[in-house]
Amino acid sequence: MAGKAAELGGQARVSDYLSVGLLSRLVPPSLVDEALTAHDRHSKRQRDLPAHAVAYYVMALSLYRGVNTEEVLRVVTEGMDYLGDAAIRREVGKSGISASRTRLGAEVMHYIADQALTPLAQPQAAGSFYRGLRVVSVDGTMLEVADEVGNREAFGVPGTNKGQAGYPQIRCVGLLENGTHALFGVALGGCKDSEVNLAHKAVKNLEPGMLCLADRGFSGYPLWQAASQTGAQLLWRIIKNRKLPVLQRFKDGSYLSQISPAPATLKKMGGKTAPAITVRVIDYHLPGVDNAESVYRLITTLLDSGQYPADELAALYHERWSIETTFAEIKTTLKGADVVLRSKTPELVRQEFWGLLLAHHVVRKLMLEAALSRQRTPDELSFKHSLSIIRRKLPASGAISPRVFPQVVVGVD
Numbered sequence: 190m191a192g193k194a195a196e197l198g199g200q201a202r203v204s205d206y207l208s209v210g211l212l213s214r215l216v217p218p219s220l221v222d223e224a225l226t227a228h229d230r231h232s233k234r235q236r237d238l239p240a241h242a243v244a245y246y247v248m249a250l251s252l253y254r255g256v257n258t259e260e261v262l263r264v265v266t267e268g269m270d271y272l273g274d275a276a277i278r279r280e281v282g283k284s285g286i287s288a289s290r291t292r293l294g295a296e297v298m299h300y301i302a303d304q305a306l307t308p309l310a311q312p313q314a315a316g317s318f319y320r321g322l323r324v325v326s327v328d329g330t331m332l333e334v335a336d337e338v339g340n341r342e343a344f345g346v347p348g349t350n351k352g353q354a355g356y357p358q359i360r361c362v363g364l365l366e367n368g369t370h371a372l373f374g375v376a377l378g379g380c381k382d383s384e385v386n387l388a389h390k391a392v393k394n395l396e397p398g399m400l401c402l403a404d405r406g407f408s409g410y411p412l413w414q415a416a417s418q419t420g421a422q423l424l425w426r427i428i429k430n431r432k433l434p435v436l437q438r439f440k441d442g443s444y445l446s447q448i449s450p451a452p453a454t455l456k457k458m459g460g461k462t463a464p465a466i467t468v469r470v471i472d473y474h475l476p477g478v479d480n481a482e483s484v485y486r487l488i489t490t491l492l493d494s495g496q497y498p499a500d501e502l503a504a505l506y507h508e509r510w511s512i513e514t515t516f517a518e519i520k521t522t523l524k525g526a527d528v529v530l531r532s533k534t535p536e537l538v539r540q541e542f543w544g545l546l547l548a549h550h551v552v553r554k555l556m557l558e559a560a561l562s563r564q565r566t567p568d569e570l571s572f573k574h575s576l577s578i579i580r581r582k583l584p585a586s587g588a589i590s591p592r593v594f595p596q597v598v599v600g601v602d
Contacts, residue, residue: 212245215551216305221245224300230293238262238289240297247290247298247540251548252580254525258286287537295539299377302543306373306550308366309557316566317368319505320497322400322422326509327391327407329362329384330516333529334538343535344379356529359542362387364394364401365512369557369567372515372546377539388412395421400491402509408488410450411458414466417490424489424506431486433470439494443471448488467492473503518572519549552576 221244225231232239238246246262253261259282308325310317317323331347333356334340340357347358360382363375374394376387388407395401397420408427416423433446447465455463468488475481487506491497524530524545532538553567556575560567 212248212551215554216245216248216301216547220301220304224297224304227300228294228297230297238285240289240293243289243293244297244301246286247293247544248547248551250531250541251523251545252551252576254523254528258283258531262286290532290537290540291534293540295536295543298540298543298547302375302546305547306375307371308373309369309371309554310366314368316568317366319400319501321398323398324367324400324402324505324508325395325421326365326367326402326512327362327388327416328365328404328509328512328516329360329387330520331358331360331380332520332524332542333358335529335531335533337533339534340538344538345381347380359530359538360384360387361542362391364391365515367402367508367511370511370515370518370553370572371550371557375546377542385409385412389415392416392419395419397421400424402506404509410448410454410463410466413448413488414463417466422490424487424491424502426506427486427488429472429482429484429486433468433488436467439469439499441494441499442473443469443494443499445492446470446488469494471499471502473499515549519545522573522576523549523552552579555579 218241221241224244225240230240249261250258308323310323312318313321334344336356344357344359347355358380359377360380361375361377362384363372365372374391376390378387385407389412392401392412392415395416399421401416401421401423403423403425405426405428408425413423413425433448435444435446437445439445445467446469447467449465450458450463455461468490469492471487471489473485473487474483475485485503485506487502489497489502491502520526530538530541530545532541552572552575556567556570556572559575560570
């Protein structure tokens with residue numbers, strides 16, 4: 190986009206500095222050090238911008254999306270001065286920043302994200318559990334990246350009837366803790382990568398005690414089988430005209446059935462047979478709702494109709510839209526609508542992506558703390574307002590060691 194990138198104008202104040210103290214509390218230096226060690230990315234000599242500073246800088250880029258890269262570096266390194274890292278130079282230019290990010294690579298940030306992006310709700314927290322099960326959703330989205338030859342080759346460009354058009358895009362599929370909007374278990378690929386194939390990677394992060402919601406695009410036999418084998422419970426929508434035998438009907442209108450792979454699916458699975466999987470089917474409709482479909486069909490691993498009534502599960506399924514809201518937070522509020530990721534190379538695109546998710550997690554974690562301090566749920570707070578407060582007020586924490594970091598409340602100005 191044309192035009193001069195924004196700067197943080199005026200005389201520098203402590204309250205203008207990015208909160209490296211905050212970032213280092215939510216993404217501990219020990220985790221950054223672990224990631225650097227695991228990938229042999231520790232700075233081999235004294236540099237203007239050492240590796241651990243670059244890791245926090247990558248996260249900061251997404252918190253200050255409209256600010257130019259040198260300006261973000263200035264506020265990050267000045268904030269780190271207060272944490273005792275005064276050896277970092279502030280006048281590193283674009284080429285130096287790019288070289289430092291290239292040395293760090295993408296896998297360090299991927300490692301940090303894998304460890305830091307976790308469900309946040311405490312057991313039985315209001316709005317996060319259904320009858321003792323942690324409610325999560327799985328879904329995917331796409332983001333545009335800089336239109337560079339390397340990015341086109343690495344990630345692909347969406348096709349149209351007239352060929353290719355628009356920017357290269359990355360695709361991701363992940364899990365979301367519905368109550369806190371905390372993403373975890375995210376898999377990244379290009380726009381030509383199958384959403385279902387990426388979902389196979391994401392569902393490996395399901396655990397016993399979770400209840401996973403998913404839309405009908407994920408309801409194929411192989412993915413259902415893989416997700417159910419994690420020990421998690423499932424509640425997924427399927428196409429309404431799928432033929433399913435009625436094995437036992439319950440008083441609430443649901444019934445037991447079995448799903449098996451279609452012949453073409455079985456061939457792709459490489460086997461001659463596959464076991465039929467017992468499921469419970471829930472058909473329902475939404476009277477009085479504009480543009481509602483005539484019938485909605487769910488299948489679930491929760492087979493006990495007495496403990497898990499069909500009307501409750503039908504109502505619960507619609508919480509799956511929480512993950513759509515979260516993707517909007519990342520793509521529109523945090524990243525900026527109609528703004529592509531900054532990075533020019535595939536490696537740095539991947540690095541920036543993981544930094545973007547970590548920045549979102551920081552905001553959501555603080556929103557949870559704020560909600561708990563007011564005996565409220567995170568859904569009662571505005572993500573946009575909370576992000577604005579973080580940008581404006583929390584940087585002052587850079588002057589305070591993370592070991593004695595005070596409680597921070599966001600979402601309430």
